[in-house]
Amino acid sequence: MNKNYARDPKSLTEESGAGAIVGSWMLISYMKQHDDGRVVFPFGRDPCGILTYSEDGFMSAQFMAKGRPLIDAHELFLASEEELASSARGYFSYAGNYSVDLQSRVVYHDVKVSLSPNLVGTKQRREFVVSRGELQLTHGTCVITKLLWKKF
Numbered sequence: 001m002n003k004n005y006a007r008d009p010k011s012l013t014e015e016s017g018a019g020a021i022v023g024s025w026m027l028i029s030y031m032k033q034h035d036d037g038r039v040v041f042p043f044g045r046d047p048c049g050i051l052t053y054s055e056d057g058f059m060s061a062q063f064m065a066k067g068r069p070l071i072d073a074h075e076l077f078l079a080s081e082e083e084l085a086s087s088a089r090g091y092f093s094y095a096g097n098y099s100v101d102l103q104s105r106v107v108y109h110d111v112k113v114s115l116s117p118n119l120v121g122t123k124q125r126r127e128f129v130v131s132r133g134e135l136q137l138t139h140g141t142c143v144i145t146k147l148l149w150k151k152f
Helices: 081-089
Strands: 023-034 048-053 058-064 091-101 106-114 123-131 134-139 143-151
Touching (some): 048 143, 081 091
Antiparallel strands (some): 023 048, 048 058, 091 106, 106 123, 123 134, 134 143
């Protein structure tokens, strides 16, 4: 195994050069920058979100737009199709295992569950930088997605 590939998240320390990603993070910003220069904020300019990397190799990410409309039903499963669609448009989540390539400063999310069925079973590649209690994750080519997180 490549010594720069950390299968064990406990090895992610400041001394390793990868930064400490283990823990819980609060979403500060989520933006998509298109190759034509256009910038989009999918969950608004003040999104909510929590990202967690556990010591035993699991991760979970949730993103939400603030101010989503309430549904009339007391249970989500009793909501109308329109309410469900509106709720899903302002929310996204996925979870699974993760691993880190220390040399490339890349974290891989092996998606086990997701709001989007298309992500289940995929490996999501995220470049990362940790600095001053903040974690930046970046991915994409024509559309660059940048997420900034602050440690709880």
